[in-house]
């Protein structure tokens with residue numbers, strides 16, 4: 001049932017991308033690449049170690065001190081724009097590769113390619129607009145504050161949106177003038193290797209973008225401990241703690257984009273027709289493997305039954321199948337993730353929470369694929385594990401609230417604070433909710449899982465700190481230097 005392999009997956013060697021070429025792992029070890037749609041291996045990647053990471057950091061340092069560092073900002077911008085165009089020209093190649101590697105429905109993979117290209121377009125336009133400041137000071141002095149790149153930035157990337165997260169993280173870092181070392185997730189490396197190769201093809205100097213593949217506990221930790229100047233990590237909260245501690249040894253600044261438990265608040269005056277598709281999409285997109293997923297549905301009691309009935313009908317119609325069948329949901333990334341999500345559901349059923357509706361797995365979906373049916377669970381207590389922990393699967397936990405204060409209490413009842421949605425026609429209430437909800441992004445009468453390229457993104461609490469995306473990210477990828485002149 002699976003489509004033929006994308007050409008690039010076949011010709012990608014099981015190797016890192018370092019200094020502008022493919023380089024085998026020094027130890028010669030490889031890891032299999034498994035197709036989540038059928039559980040079968042279809043390619044291999046290099047299993048990097050600390051030596052591989054050190055040579056990638058050295059290559060990045062040489063580019064930063066050399067050709068990339070000497071490239072004028074406007075010229076840097078042209079390279080980013082060229083990469084954006086090159087990605088767009090190969091959109092189908094990238095979409096098929098990403099769909100195969102991550103198990104995403106093709107339409108999702110296509111959207112990810114478009115977002116990746118857009119990041120390089122957006123950040124390409126920003127390269128020569130990173131202005132500094134003059135600061136009024138004592139007479140006889142002039143003060144300039146300008147932004148400088150950190151130097152070599154490390155990027156540890158998860159498997160859920162490799163293309164998008166590479167775009168936002170590496171795009172921002174390059175625009176700010178850094179050279180990059182990327183450690184993609186062991187489950188999903190292929191599109192990122194291709195992007196790095198393409199960056200060389202469109203004229204980035206060798207070493208500007210390097211990719212070391214391998215396991216988190218080997219290559220990932222080596223990068224966090226390595227001679228880098230900034231680390232950007234996207235992944236689970238638990239791993240975020242490990243990498244932040246490792247980077248702290250060298251006092252390397254860290255941006256952490258961790259998990260979420262996004263609440264969708266539906267008030268009594270909400271436009272349900274508008275809310276419904278957004279509520280369903282926010283948890284079904286990428287099979288719920290999205291840090292900004294809307295995984296909690298909080299509904300005012302007077303509209304609770306009606307909302308659940310309607311969301312339930314939409315869930316019952318959802319269809320799950322292999323990436324290339326392009327249904328509503330694909331498989332989860334790996335067997336352990338599928339089992340973890342199934343465990344949450346078993347626990348909810350055992351606790352007696354009400355399962356309102358489930359989708360269906362297509363009859364011809366390969367038996368070896370990592371499928372989980374989208375499930376709507378209602379009347380979930382606020383302190384239930386399914387209501388507090390990040391499930392990272394297509395599972396929506398619903399509960400009722402009485403008034404605004406109750407809604408805010410529930411919305412803020414988890415340690416996470418990444419994204420929230422508020423559905424109400426009342427303008428003053430919209431404002432009150434946006435103020436009261438503890439989150440990095442609040443969407444009012446819409447819900448953008450991840451939001452747009454232009455919109456600063458990041459969390460509070462267990463969701464991490466620092467912001468990526470938008471122009472705000474450039475502040476994180478630079479440091480401010482204050483220069484004080486005495487002119488008498």
Ligand code: ADP
Pocket residue numbers: 156157158159183184185186214215216217219220221222224234235236237239240242243
């Ligand atoms: P998951 O558990 O869903 O795989 P992680 O947060 O562990 O999510 O993975 C996100 C990224 O972090 C991946 O690139 C992974 O290889 C990397 N990673 C995992 N463990 C470590 C670690 N101990 N040190 C550094 N990076 C890690």
